[in-house]
Amino acid sequence: MQLEQIRQIAVIGLGRMGHGIAQAFATAGYQVRGFDANKDARASLHQRVRSNLNDFVANDMLNHADVDPILERISVTATEGAAAADAHFVLEAIAEERSVKQEFFSRIEDAVADTTIVASNSSTFTISESAVNMRRPHRAIVTHWFNPPHIVPTVEVVPGPETTEEITETTIALHRKIGKLAVRINGEIPGFLVNRVQMAMIREVWDLYERGVASREDIDAAICGSIGFRLATRGPLAICDFGGIDIWSTVYKRLTPELRSDHELPESIQTLLDAGHLGTRTGRGIHDYNSSSMDEVDTRRDDVMLKLSKFLHDQRPTKD
Ligand SMILES: NC(=O)c1ccc[n+]([C@@H]2O[C@H](COP(=O)([O-])OP(=O)(O)OC[C@H]3O[C@@H](n4cnc5c(N)ncnc54)[C@H](O)[C@@H]3O)[C@@H](O)[C@H]2O)c1
Structure with a gap:
């Protein structure tokens, strides 16, 4: 399947991720069917x-x-088969359960043409795991978006050992064409790339919180205002160059033995879990959102992200 042959997209699973992904494709001019x-x-x-x-x-x-016109390019179907029929690229953003993913990939194979690319938005399961029962797994691939998907630029594209080079390249080209920052991940490592890096930080911030090094508000403010601020414009490897490899090597040797490295769930996370304080969805997590509705919290976050996205977009060098 070549990029020029792709006109019709199907998105299966229209929750938090699927609806925004459908929007991103339709905004770029593609016809999208959702189920x-x-x-x-x-x-x-x-x-x-x-x-x-x-x-x-x-x-x-x-x-x-x-x-x-964007909304008119999106249609909703009554069955999965109707959404997938004639699609050149099918993406699933359904429940994150191994058996659900595996059943989907077995089923979808008979609903689409042999050439159709079938992608998974899973954060956890590699395409080898999800497409294990496919007869033709060479056209299956992970495309891992980030929430909110219609705003956050990066999409990790993770081929499996059976995925052909053509499918991988077309998938990357498709996501770049719709304005996404598609990055290729070589090797099906758990968490792919971004979530591994994010998890290393998450473990450390919960540890610092439990040790009382700073309040929860100060931890979030400190990270947003420092590494978060810098990372919006320069990657972590480039940041080492700006700071100096000599400085970073000293800091690396000094600090890495000090960082949390065990695999236990922090007690404070377990306490929140037990109390049902799951975050913005329940009105309370580590922070308390009780005075705002979930929609308000999401809208405020999206509004700042959109402004940042626009600003960063405007900074890109023009070609002429
Ligand atoms: N939420 C995130 O931040 C995030 C980020 C990256 C990837 N993902 C992945 O994206 C996928 C979807 O996550 P989400 O956050 O949108 O979940 P969600 O619960 O908001 O949405 C999932 C939707 O899929 C539907 N669904 C479930 N099983 C289905 C099936 N068999 N057929 C059709 N529809 C089905 C549900 O009704 C629901 O509307 C998961 O694999 C998740 O791991 C989520």
């Missing part, structure tokens, strides 16, 4: 995408006149 096993998710798709698109309009990142 979700849950009828409320199907019924609310256009309204959720419209609300996202209105945020883009409010931030001067989209013309108001483009909203309806």
Whole structure:
């Protein structure tokens, strides 16, 4: 499958990730068919995408006149088969359960053409695990987006050992064409690339919190205002160059033995779990969101991300 042959996209699973992914493809001009096993998710798709698109309009990142045409490029089907039929690229963003993924990849094979690319948005399962029962796994691949997917630029593209080079290159080209920062991950390592790095930081911040090194508010503020601020513009390897490899090698040797390295779930996370404080979704996690609705919390986050995204986009060098 070549990039030019791809016109029709199918997104299966229209939850937090799937609806934003459908939006990203439709915004770039692709026809998108979506299916979700849950009828409320199907019924609310256009309204959720419209609300996202209105945020883009409010931030001067989209013309108001483009909203309806984008929504018209998205249709919802009553069955998975109807969404996938004729699709050149099918993405699943369904439940993160091994058996659900494996059943999907077995099933979808008979619903699509031999040439159709079938992708998984799984954060956890490699394509070798999800597509284990496929007869033709050479066209299966992971495309790992980040939440909110219609805003966060990176998509990790992770081929399995059976995925052909053509499928990998077309998938990368497709995501670059729709404006995503598609990066190729070589090797099916757990967590791919980004979540491994993120988890190393997450383990350390919970440890610092439990040791009372700083308050939860100060921990978040310190990281946002320092490494978070820098990382929005320069990658961690480049940051080593700016600081100096000599300085970083001294810091590396001094600090790495001090960092948390065990595999236990921190006690404070377990306490929150036991109390049902799961984060913005339940109104309380490590922080308390009780005075705001979940929609308000999401909208505030998305608004700042959109402004940052626009600013960073405007900084890109022009070709001419
Ligand atoms: N939430 C994140 O931050 C994030 C980030 C990257 C990747 N992912 C991955 O994306 C996928 C979806 O995550 P999400 O956060 O959107 O979950 P979600 O629960 O918000 O949405 C999943 C949707 O899939 C539907 N669904 C479940 N099983 C289905 C099936 N067999 N057929 C059709 N529809 C089905 C559900 O009804 C639901 O609407 C998961 O694999 C997850 O690991 C999530």
